[in-house]
Amino acid sequence: MGFYDSCVKAKKGGMVLASLGDSQRDDILEAFAAQLVKGAAKILSANAIDMENAKGNIPDTMLDRLFLDNGRIDDIASAVRDVKNLEDPLGIVLDERVLQSGLRLLKTTVPLGVVGIIYEARPNVTADSIALCVKSGNACVLKVGSEAILSSMEIAKCFDEAINSLGYDVCFVYLLEDTSREASTAMMRAKGFIDVLIPRGGAGLIQAVVDNATIPVLETGAGNCHLFIDSSAKFDMALEIAINAKTQRPSVCNAIETMLVHTDIAIEFLPLLYEAFDGYGVEIRGCERSLEILGGNKITTASEEDFYTEYNDMICALKIVGGVEEAIEHVNNYSTSHSEAIVTEDTANAELFLSNVDSAVVYHNASTRFTDGGVFGLGAEIGISTQKLHARGPMALRELTSYKYKVYGQGQVR
């Protein structure tokens, strides 16, 4: 069956899913979780071939994300059950009112329809995407990185066996077997077939989707995050947050890439920052003024490009600024609008920063590393939106819904 025919089947499946109650969707997820464990041997055989094929072709960190064993399959099944146990995002009444005409108006949440997800070679994302979409009543069209295709096909088979065992003869999940670039392009342009496209992965993947998609995209993830140390900051708090935000997990999107330091404390604070970062092996690329203070043999000069860069590595750009206004201006110019923080004892400056920095999440006296669906109490996460339409910041089940108006009358005309 071709791509568009399969999408049409998924669309019909989505309508069936949308008509199910929460407990029916939960039954599907429970059966899926059970089937994942039951089918572990087959998944592991497929994964062994994926691993064999991938060796030498992708870096070790990616190999580790590809690798499955029984423990990891148990974790995947238990993550499916965690999603199952979340609150039903459908049928939530957002507004209810009686209009002048006597019409009763009900605004309630509904699924988006068919959600397209393009992601990298991580088999667990296959199961996780299925769980989030089913729980929110959406069918999904999935495209996994080619290295994880065999493992993912076995996981999708487990899902199909689960729904078949419950008597469903429909398509809720369509995993593309074609892992070519052309298949991705077809997804990005499937107008009328896929309602929204979500890239889950690194900056390269996201940029490719944003550049090529003609269907609506929920842009996620790219995080050029900033930490501004104001003149009134407590130095020990500032250093602790800087180290945490930069070094605890430098490869993730909510780690910081640039530090801004108030000029009034630069001479005192920069040597302490250098020492702290040096202890963690963080390379600093600084502005001219910071080089004067620290000396050119300790740090290198930051180019304009550096301030735009999401290093995802043990590198930090550094700039001395005249105050909170200049810090805000810098952030709004260079940031990807993900997460930013200010460390200050001045609450007026804090509120100015939090109000005027145009990013999804803005922190006062805390690390940017907290930007996460789980931490924010959403129970899960399908990505962190850096756009302003539809959803901003961590996205989970509610962000996979739309709404509709149901209007009840007794023959009213206008």
Place this chain on the structure above:
Amino acid sequence: MGFYDSCVKAKKGGMVLASLGDSQRDDILEAFAAQLVKGAAKILSANAIDMENAKGNIPDTMLDRLFLDNGRIDDIASAVRDVKNLEDPLGIVLDERVLQSGLRLLKTTVPLGVVGIIYEARPNVTADSIALCVKSGNACVLKVGSEAILSSMEIAKCFDEAINSLGYDVCFVYLLEDTSREASTAMMRAKGFIDVLIPRGGAGLIQAVVDNATIPVLETGAGNCHLFIDSSAKFDMALEIAINAKTQRPSVCNAIETMLVHTDIAIEFLPLLYEAFDGYGVEIRGCERSLEILGGNKITTASEEDFYTEYNDMICALKIVGGVEEAIEHVNNYSTSHSEAIVTEDTANAELFLSNVDSAVVYHNASTRFTDGGVFGLGAEIGISTQKLHARGPMALRELTSYKYKVYGQGQVR
């Protein structure tokens, strides 16, 4: 000043607007309304030239929408004051919680930033768009149909004089003087300059924007709406709703274009419907079965294309269906997902229709003509969204906002 430089000025203006309180934004709108009345003579002179230039080039209905006099300017000013008096859509707390780490999280509404609006030759839409954007804290980039450019430039001048009188030396509103197609295309591709683009106008304009835009679009308006008469419908109610939904204002998007009639009542109901529609001069284009019942000399055969058509005219497509399921399937196949209605005394069928028809607004025993921001209690309307992301159905001030998370800590790290 070129297009992109002006957009950058608007972006900076948007940041200033976003930082103002509701009463400051209200002061701007009050000054704008006053200036419109004060500047009426200049607006009317410009409008006279617009009218002179347009005569013979556009249909009379469009000429009427272009025409201004003192009464209409008073109406425009009073519409600006109506928007001013609406509830502030900014700073609304959507969620507030203390996380495990002790962080206090605040999710509040914020402006989108720079809103682009492309519309037809209607000077009142210039003032209305400015009012809605200013009230919601957004700067705007406006492109009006060429026939209304001089009137609109005078209206925009009134706005600039209003903000200058209040001491603002910034750009909140950028009206393109270039009314060429190229200028529209530049707007549709102004990635990084315009946050969201809203077409306000007919199907042709909307389609052009949807096809060519690379920035996010809020798709509005196209309305191929349906009315389904179930077998248990009260005939008098069905006829009254049919006449209202089709004839009260056939040119608007919430008028119906297709009627679906349950086969069990077709022989009895169709002659009544024909008689009623005939009295209003409505031409019927029916399916084969309806031709058999009514006779080929009374109505013509509907083509497949007819069922996709938004006539905006005194024409109605007609199809006999086997029941509510077939009605739902027909609607989901042919509709633009705007507004649909079922007339039935069977509440189970009503709920099936309302739940499974995938449109923004679904009615039981009421006319589709009620789909309107004012009627729905939103106080205004910038369009009716037919898409599922961000906003669905009537859009007003709240739909011109996004949200952000402000997070307050005492030094927390992860």
